[in-house]
Amino acid sequence: MHDDRVITERRLYRFLRQRLEPAVLGQRWPVRVTGWDVPGEPVPAAEAIAATAAYTERPAGSPWGPPWSTTWLHLTADLPDGVPLEDLVLLVDLGFTGDGPGFQCEGLAWRPDGTVLTGISPRNNAIPGRLLATDGSGGVDLYVEAAANPDLTQGWTFQPTPLGDPATAPATPRYVLGEIALAHVSRDVEELYRDCWVLNGLMAELPVDAPRRHEILRATEAMMDAMDPDDVPGTAALGRQHLRDVLSRPASASAHHLVATGHAHIDSAWLWPVRETMRKCARTFANALTLMDEDPDFVFVASSAQQYAWIKEHYPDLFARIRERVADGRFVPVGGMWVEADSTMPGSEAMARQFIEGKRFFLDEFGVDGEEAWLPDSFGYSAAMPQIVAAAGMRWFLTQKISWNQTNAFPHHSFLWEGLDGTRLFTHFPPVDMYNAQLLASEVAHAERNFRDKGRATISLVPFGYGDGGGGPNRLMLAAASRWRSLEGAPSMELNTPASFFTRAEAEYVRPPVWVGELYLEKHRATFTAQHRTKRGNRRCEALLHEAELWCATATVRTGAAYPAQELDRLWRMVLLLQFHDILPGSAIAWVHQDAERNHDAVAAACEELIAAALAALAALSTDDGTSTDGSGSAGCWFNATGFPVRGVAPFGAGVPTAVTTPATVTEQDGGAVLDNGLVRAVVDARGLIVSLRDAATGREAIAPGGRGNLLSLHRDTPNEWDAWDLDGFYRNTVRELTEVDAVTVESCPDAATVVVDRSVGATRIRQRIVLAAGEPHLRIEHEIDWQEHEKLLKLGFDLDVRADVSSAETQFGHVQRPTHTNTSWDAARFEICAHRWLHVGEPGYGVAIGNDSSYGHDVTRTVRPDGGTTTVPRVSLLTAPVFPDPFADRGQQRMTVTVAPGAGIPEAVRLGQATAGLVRRGTDRGVAVEPLVSLDGDGLVIDAVKLALDGSGDVIVRLHEAHGARSTAVLQPGFACRSVETTDLLERPIEPRRGVTVDGTTVTVVADPFTLSTLRFRRA
Missing domain, CATH: 1.20.1270.50 (Glycoside hydrolase family 38, central domain)
Structure with missing residues (x-):
C-alpha cells in the first residue's frame, strides 16, 4: 500500500508538471513588438505613447533594461479569426528571471488612449482576451511600461551589491525579452489543473493513513487513466468528472474557518526607491481591479493612504475605478495610517499624525471610516499603540510580524491588547503566519493547526496575495479559494473583508486573554x-x-x-x-x-x-504695540517637553527660569579634568572616561566603584540573517573597549566647561566634547565621528552604582518599563530596546537619566559586585555598519549628542529628553516676546501639539498627555478669547471627556491617570 501510494503521488506530480500545465495554453499567434528605452527617469504615459519615432523592433531574445531603467514596448497584432476573445490571452514575458513577483522586472499595460489596463509580473503575465481589442478594429494595440528593477535579493542571500545606488549600478542590460504572443487557452485543462493543484496539496497535508487521502489518490489515479496524454485538451472534461466527488465533499462542521482577504503588502520603499513604489501600486491595484471584474466574490484590501494619494495624482483613471470599487465594498481601504509606519521610533505626535492623516484621506476621498488598524510587517509594536488607535476612532488591530520571534512563540492569536493607559484593543495575529499567503494547502492547513485559541474561538484571517514588492492575488489563488470554500479535510474558507472577520471574531470570543504592554519583536533589533x-x-x-x-x-x-x-x-x-x-x-x-x-x-x-x-x-x-521684541519687560515663554510654550515648566523645576549665578569651571587634573557648575561635578580621567559623577542635591556618586562612564565599546556585528535588520545576542561575545586616546584637552568659558577627547580606531576618527554648561544639571557628550567601520556596532555606556530592577524608556505619550534581569526567556530576548529621547534607571530615591538627540537603540545590563553593590549599565547604540542592503550604510561624518543626569527621577528624565533635543528654550530665543496661546499650571502633563483645527475654523487644538506615569493634575487655560472647550478624538471629532477632565467655562482641569492622552478644541470667540 505504501509503495502504491508513493507511485501514484509521483505520477500525479509529473502529470501536473509535464502534461496539464503545458497544455493550458495551446496555439500561439505572433505579436509585433517595438520598444523605446527611456533616457533617465520614467516619463508619463502620454509622452511615451507619443514618442512613436523612437520605437525600434524588439524580437524575442533582445537584451534590455540597465538597472532602474524603463523601456516602453508597443505590442500590435491581428486577432485570429474564429477564436472567441474569452479563449485568448496575450502572453508577456519580459525576461523574468524566476517566478517571484515584485523583486525583478515588472510591467504595466496601457491602452493607446493613456489609460491603465493591468499589471504584468512573473505569475500574472497573461492579459485576458476581453481586454485586448482596444482599437475597435479587432486588433491588439497596447503599450507596456517595463521597469528593469534589479533583483537585489540574490536568491535571498542578501550579499553586498552596488545595485541599490544608481551611481554605482552597472549600465549593462539585465534582462532579455522572452515570449510575447497571443495564445489559446483551454478552459477545461485550466480548471483541471486548478483542481489537481488543490487536491495534490491537500493530500500532502493529510495523515498517510487517512481514508480521505486514499480516496483522493484513487480519484486522481482514475482521472489520469481516463485522460489521453496525446490529447489533454480533448479529454480534460472527462478527467474532471473523476474528481467531482472528492471535490464536492464538504468540510467538517468543526473545521476551523478562514476569512481570506486579498492583499498586497507593498513596501513604500525598500529594495526600490519611492518613485518605483508609485508604479508598483499602479500595477498591483490595476491587477486587483481586473480580477474584480472576473470574480464577483473577490475582495481586496490596501492600506497606506499615501499609496492611494500617489494613484490619485499620477493615475487618475485608475483612481476613479478604485473609487467605484470602494463604493461597492470590494476595494477596501484599511489601516487608517498614512503609511504602514515603524511603530516604535516615531515620536508621540508623529504616531498620532499617521492615523490623523491616513483617516482624513480615506474620509475625504472615499467616505470610509475604517475601524481596523493594519500593521502586518512593522518591527515590533509600541505599548502606546492601543490608545493611539482608539483615539483615532478604531476598534481592532492586526499584525503578523510577531510570528517572526526568534525565541518565544506568542501565546495567542486573538486577544485583548492593553496599552500604557489601560486602553484595550481586540487584536488578531493570523495563524497562517504570513501576510502574503498564496492559499496553498500547506498554508491553510498550518493556519488550522497553529491556531492557539481552539475551543474558545473558531475563526481567523488569511491575507493572501504576493507582497512586499507588490503583485497581489492572481487567478490561481482565487481558484483555490473557491475550492477551499468547503472541502473535506481542510478548514472552510470565504472571501470577505477584515471588518467582517473582526466583527464575528470579537462576538464569539467574549472573554479573550489580555496582553499588557509592548509587542516586542524578538528580531530586527538593529533597526x-x-x-x-x-x-x-x-x-x-x-x-x-x-x-x-x-x-x-x-x-x-x-x-x-x-x-x-x-x-x-x-x-x-x-x-x-x-x-x-x-x-x-x-x-x-x-x-x-x-x-x-x-x-x-x-x-x-x-x-x-x-x-x-x-x-x-x-x-x-x-x-x-510698542512692546519690546528683545524680551525685556516680558517673561517670554518656556517650551515644554515637545517644544511648546507653557507657563511653569522650566528646566528641572517649576516657575520661570532664574538667572544662573554659578559659572561652569574646568580644572585639569592628572591628565584629565574636573568639571563643576555647582549642580553637577564630573571627573574625567586621562583616558577621557568619566570616573566620578555627582549631583550637588544628593552628593551621591553615580559611577560604580571601579566603573567608568563615557565608555565607547566596539562590537563585531555579523548577524545570522538580515544584515541591517538584525542584532544577534552573540555580538556581546566580541568587544573592544575604546580606552586609548589621541588627545584630551580642556576648554573653558563662563557659560560652559568642556573636555575634548579625540580617539582613533583604524580609519575611524571620534571626537567627543564633554560639556557641563552653567545652570544645567546634566553633562552633555557631543560626538563628531568619521565612521569608517565594516560590520561593527558602536555603543556608549555608563557603569552606574544603582540597583535598578527595571529601566524606563520614553515611548509615544509616556514611557515603558522593562526588566533589567533575564529571569525568563522573554526577558533575555529583550536584550536591545527602543527609547526615544531618554532612558532612566534607578532605585527608590535615586536614579540616573540618559538623554539623546537622535538615537533609539539601547541596552541595560546589571551585575552584583563582590562588595554587595549592584552596577547597572545603560548603553546607547550610536552607530552600525551593515553591508546589506546599503553596503556603505552610515559611513562618513556623523553627529549625535548623549546627556547624563545624576540624581534624576522620571520628571527630570522627561525634562532631560527635551533639553537634549534642544527644545527647552524661551520664546525670546527666537527674538520675539509673546504670551503663549495656552498656559499649563501643574506638573506631570506635557503638551504635545498646539495647532489650528483641521476643519479651517480657526479653533485652537491642544493635545497633551500625562508623562510621569502617575496621577497628575494640571489646569489649562487659553491665552485668547474663547467661547467654549470640548474634548475630541484625534480627528477632532467631539467625544465624551475621559474621566478627570472637567471644563469650567474655558478653563480645563485635568486630573490625569498615568499616560492618558487628551485632545481639546478651544473654540475661538
Missing part, C-alpha cells in the same frame, strides 16, 4: 540604530514641525496672519512617509536613504521658513 542620518533627520523634523505649527497658530490668532495649513500638511506627510517601516528603521537601499536625507533637509528648511514668517508677523505686532 533601532541603522542609518543614523535618517533617524537624526526624523527627530529634527518632528521637533521643527511641532514648533512651526505652534508659531504659525500663534501668529494667526495674534495677528490674523494666514495659517499655512496646506503647507504644514505637505510637510507632515513627507515626514510620515519617511517613517515607513523600511525607511526610518534603516533597512532600505542607499537610494532610499539618500532621498530621505535630502527630503528631511527640505522639510527642515521649509519649517524654518514658516517659523521665520510667523515670527516676523508677531514682531511687527509687537512693534506696533
Whole structure:
C-alpha cells in the first residue's frame, strides 16, 4: 500500500508538471513588438505613447533594461479569426528571471488612449482576451511600461551589491525579452489543473493513513487513466468528472474557518526607491481591479493612504475605478495610517499624525471610516499603540510580524491588547503566519493547526496575495479559494473583508486573554540604530514641525496672519512617509536613504521658513504695540517637553527660569579634568572616561566603584540573517573597549566647561566634547565621528552604582518599563530596546537619566559586585555598519549628542529628553516676546501639539498627555478669547471627556491617570 501510494503521488506530480500545465495554453499567434528605452527617469504615459519615432523592433531574445531603467514596448497584432476573445490571452514575458513577483522586472499595460489596463509580473503575465481589442478594429494595440528593477535579493542571500545606488549600478542590460504572443487557452485543462493543484496539496497535508487521502489518490489515479496524454485538451472534461466527488465533499462542521482577504503588502520603499513604489501600486491595484471584474466574490484590501494619494495624482483613471470599487465594498481601504509606519521610533505626535492623516484621506476621498488598524510587517509594536488607535476612532488591530520571534512563540492569536493607559484593543495575529499567503494547502492547513485559541474561538484571517514588492492575488489563488470554500479535510474558507472577520471574531470570543504592554519583536533589533542620518533627520523634523505649527497658530490668532495649513500638511506627510517601516528603521537601499536625507533637509528648511514668517508677523505686532521684541519687560515663554510654550515648566523645576549665578569651571587634573557648575561635578580621567559623577542635591556618586562612564565599546556585528535588520545576542561575545586616546584637552568659558577627547580606531576618527554648561544639571557628550567601520556596532555606556530592577524608556505619550534581569526567556530576548529621547534607571530615591538627540537603540545590563553593590549599565547604540542592503550604510561624518543626569527621577528624565533635543528654550530665543496661546499650571502633563483645527475654523487644538506615569493634575487655560472647550478624538471629532477632565467655562482641569492622552478644541470667540 505504501509503495502504491508513493507511485501514484509521483505520477500525479509529473502529470501536473509535464502534461496539464503545458497544455493550458495551446496555439500561439505572433505579436509585433517595438520598444523605446527611456533616457533617465520614467516619463508619463502620454509622452511615451507619443514618442512613436523612437520605437525600434524588439524580437524575442533582445537584451534590455540597465538597472532602474524603463523601456516602453508597443505590442500590435491581428486577432485570429474564429477564436472567441474569452479563449485568448496575450502572453508577456519580459525576461523574468524566476517566478517571484515584485523583486525583478515588472510591467504595466496601457491602452493607446493613456489609460491603465493591468499589471504584468512573473505569475500574472497573461492579459485576458476581453481586454485586448482596444482599437475597435479587432486588433491588439497596447503599450507596456517595463521597469528593469534589479533583483537585489540574490536568491535571498542578501550579499553586498552596488545595485541599490544608481551611481554605482552597472549600465549593462539585465534582462532579455522572452515570449510575447497571443495564445489559446483551454478552459477545461485550466480548471483541471486548478483542481489537481488543490487536491495534490491537500493530500500532502493529510495523515498517510487517512481514508480521505486514499480516496483522493484513487480519484486522481482514475482521472489520469481516463485522460489521453496525446490529447489533454480533448479529454480534460472527462478527467474532471473523476474528481467531482472528492471535490464536492464538504468540510467538517468543526473545521476551523478562514476569512481570506486579498492583499498586497507593498513596501513604500525598500529594495526600490519611492518613485518605483508609485508604479508598483499602479500595477498591483490595476491587477486587483481586473480580477474584480472576473470574480464577483473577490475582495481586496490596501492600506497606506499615501499609496492611494500617489494613484490619485499620477493615475487618475485608475483612481476613479478604485473609487467605484470602494463604493461597492470590494476595494477596501484599511489601516487608517498614512503609511504602514515603524511603530516604535516615531515620536508621540508623529504616531498620532499617521492615523490623523491616513483617516482624513480615506474620509475625504472615499467616505470610509475604517475601524481596523493594519500593521502586518512593522518591527515590533509600541505599548502606546492601543490608545493611539482608539483615539483615532478604531476598534481592532492586526499584525503578523510577531510570528517572526526568534525565541518565544506568542501565546495567542486573538486577544485583548492593553496599552500604557489601560486602553484595550481586540487584536488578531493570523495563524497562517504570513501576510502574503498564496492559499496553498500547506498554508491553510498550518493556519488550522497553529491556531492557539481552539475551543474558545473558531475563526481567523488569511491575507493572501504576493507582497512586499507588490503583485497581489492572481487567478490561481482565487481558484483555490473557491475550492477551499468547503472541502473535506481542510478548514472552510470565504472571501470577505477584515471588518467582517473582526466583527464575528470579537462576538464569539467574549472573554479573550489580555496582553499588557509592548509587542516586542524578538528580531530586527538593529533597526533601532541603522542609518543614523535618517533617524537624526526624523527627530529634527518632528521637533521643527511641532514648533512651526505652534508659531504659525500663534501668529494667526495674534495677528490674523494666514495659517499655512496646506503647507504644514505637505510637510507632515513627507515626514510620515519617511517613517515607513523600511525607511526610518534603516533597512532600505542607499537610494532610499539618500532621498530621505535630502527630503528631511527640505522639510527642515521649509519649517524654518514658516517659523521665520510667523515670527516676523508677531514682531511687527509687537512693534506696533510698542512692546519690546528683545524680551525685556516680558517673561517670554518656556517650551515644554515637545517644544511648546507653557507657563511653569522650566528646566528641572517649576516657575520661570532664574538667572544662573554659578559659572561652569574646568580644572585639569592628572591628565584629565574636573568639571563643576555647582549642580553637577564630573571627573574625567586621562583616558577621557568619566570616573566620578555627582549631583550637588544628593552628593551621591553615580559611577560604580571601579566603573567608568563615557565608555565607547566596539562590537563585531555579523548577524545570522538580515544584515541591517538584525542584532544577534552573540555580538556581546566580541568587544573592544575604546580606552586609548589621541588627545584630551580642556576648554573653558563662563557659560560652559568642556573636555575634548579625540580617539582613533583604524580609519575611524571620534571626537567627543564633554560639556557641563552653567545652570544645567546634566553633562552633555557631543560626538563628531568619521565612521569608517565594516560590520561593527558602536555603543556608549555608563557603569552606574544603582540597583535598578527595571529601566524606563520614553515611548509615544509616556514611557515603558522593562526588566533589567533575564529571569525568563522573554526577558533575555529583550536584550536591545527602543527609547526615544531618554532612558532612566534607578532605585527608590535615586536614579540616573540618559538623554539623546537622535538615537533609539539601547541596552541595560546589571551585575552584583563582590562588595554587595549592584552596577547597572545603560548603553546607547550610536552607530552600525551593515553591508546589506546599503553596503556603505552610515559611513562618513556623523553627529549625535548623549546627556547624563545624576540624581534624576522620571520628571527630570522627561525634562532631560527635551533639553537634549534642544527644545527647552524661551520664546525670546527666537527674538520675539509673546504670551503663549495656552498656559499649563501643574506638573506631570506635557503638551504635545498646539495647532489650528483641521476643519479651517480657526479653533485652537491642544493635545497633551500625562508623562510621569502617575496621577497628575494640571489646569489649562487659553491665552485668547474663547467661547467654549470640548474634548475630541484625534480627528477632532467631539467625544465624551475621559474621566478627570472637567471644563469650567474655558478653563480645563485635568486630573490625569498615568499616560492618558487628551485632545481639546478651544473654540475661538
